[in-house]
Amino acid sequence: MRINTGIFSAQRHIRQVRPAMAPLYRHISGTSGTLKPATATQSSAAEQRFKPLPSFSRDTPLSSELSRGSSVTADLKRTRSTGLPHVSCNERKVSVGWNNGVASRFHHIWLRDHCRCADCLHPVTKQRLVNTFEIPPDVQPVKVEGRPAGLEVTWSESPRHVSTYPWEWLSRSSYDPPEKHSMSLNGSRKTLWGSSIQHSPPTVSYEEVMRSDAGVYEWLKNIVRQSNGNDGGFWDFTSDLKHGDTAYTNLALGAHTxxxxxxxPCGLQLFHLLSHEGTGGKTLLVDGFYAAAKLREKYPSHYELLTEVKISAHAAGDADSLYIPDEPFSILKKDLNGDLMRVRYNNDDRSALKYIDPVLVDDWYDALRSWNRCLTSPDAELWVKLSAGNAVVVDNHRVLHGRSAFTGKRRMCGAYVGADEWRSRLRVLSQAIDKQSWDSEF
Structure with a gap:
């Protein structure tokens, strides 16, 4: 049995991240409270922890010392001489100058809230232990140093608290200026493909999948439990209109997710042809990211419009079910970096167009026509005639599928897997097999 997979489903590349911190095994618990400046007569435990420093002007240069007699200046000189990132600070922020000439700035309260030590971040669960609400809004460090292990900050607490922030973690967590963010595998590099992939489609054998966990990288079989969706879990269907959906007919279906x-929406989708006694019924696959790249190149304004205008969808063919999403969505969705992260499109299931500025209606229909031209261009369409025993796995947030009309009895089965489920499984496997770390995401 051969299974078509690879770039239809999971990304080929997972970014490599070095471990952000060595595990420590201490634990604290805290209580919430509102802090006031410490007094000589009476103060809470939290107030005793955070003692204010001498006042500063908000215009204090980032290179200035934090307090008289501090070792910050000397430490910064040592930082420069050792080739570590350049560190400077003022009353409000710490600045880290990277080797590429870019400087990232971090607010003091942000740094204290993101302390990486085991008292503040559980080493196993990776959950926050520091009590955010006990941190004074004007919390300040008394000492800032650049160490080989990272930025080391000593806080104005009693007793003193020392935080170490690994350099790579700081770089990936930069918000001023913002680092390119990627919280999921969507940020991995993608190989766009068109109809030419038919000459060498990525495949994996059933035996390879079953032999070891490494095979799961290439296929779905042992990833996680399947998603029930509205088809009742693992579905088996033919053209009997058992459900009120054109998928349960012998009609042609255009490219859709x-x-x-x-x-x-489901993340991965498995199709498995069990039998077909008749003609037609070819499977259509289209890389939505490839089509979107063509749209952006040829009709940039249409691309932008399809990332902005919200539409809705519905499934209303069965008497006992009525599906409508919680909120409208765009056909093309960008991530925080402005890059395409998801295609969500089925023109047959599209609901009334009502979440749109009236002045954009004509332009939106023009954009939809351009999108359809990109989807249906010969260089974008991959047509595959499945044989009994063939299975196909696709990333439903990227790859559109369809079919040609057919005659006779055509029996298919398949299943859905949630996007969070398969990506979680892939990350776990990347840690076990490729020894990659995702600590910088915590």
Whole structure:
């Protein structure tokens, strides 16, 4: 049995991240409270911890010392001489100058809230232990040093608290200026493909999948539990109109993604042809990211419009179910960096167009026509005639599928897997097999 997979489903590249911190095994618990400046007569435990420093002007240069007699200046000189990132600070922020000439600035309260030590971040669960609400809004360090292990900050607490922030973690967590963010595998590099992929489609054998966990990188079989969706888990269907959906007919289906009508559309989709006694019924696959790249190149304003205008969808063919997503969505969705992260499109299931500025209606339909031209261009369409025993796995947030009309009885089965589920499984496997770390995301 051969299974078509690879770039249809998971990304080929997962970014490599070095470990952010060595595990420590201490634990504290805290209580919430509102802090006031410490007094000589009476103060809470939290107030005793955070003692204010001498006042500064908000215009104090970033290179100035924090307090008289501090070792910050000397430490910064040592930082420069050792080739570590250049560190400077003022009353409000710490600045880290990277080797590429860019400087990232971090507010003091942000740094204290993101302390990486085991008292503040549980070493196993990676959950926050520091009590954010006990940190004074004007919290300041008494000492800032650049160490090989990272930025070391000593805080004005009693007793003193020392935080170490690994350099790579700081770089990936930069918000001023913002680092390119990627909280999921969507940030991995993608190889766009068109119809030419038919000459060498990525495949993996059933035996390879079953032999070891490494095979799961290439296929779905042992990833996680399947998602129930609205088809009742693992579905088996033919053209009997058992459900009120054109998928249960012998009609041709244009390129689309599934479950656009769910608030959380399925992530992976498995198709398995069991039998077909008749003609037609070819499977259509289109890389939505490839089509979107063509749209952006040829019709940039149409691309932008499809990332901005919200539409909705529905599944209303069964008497006992009515699916409508919680909120409208755009056909093309960008991530925080402005890069395409998801395609969500099924024109057959599209609901009334009502979440749109009236002045954009004509332009939106023009954009939709341009999108359809990109999807249906010969260089974008991959047509595959499946044989009994063939299975195909696709990333439903990227790859659109369809079919040609057919005659006779055509029996298919398949399943859905949630996007969070398969990406979680892939990250776990990347840690176990490729020894990659995701600590910088915590």
């Amino acid at each position: 599934d479950t656009t009508y769910l608030s959380d």
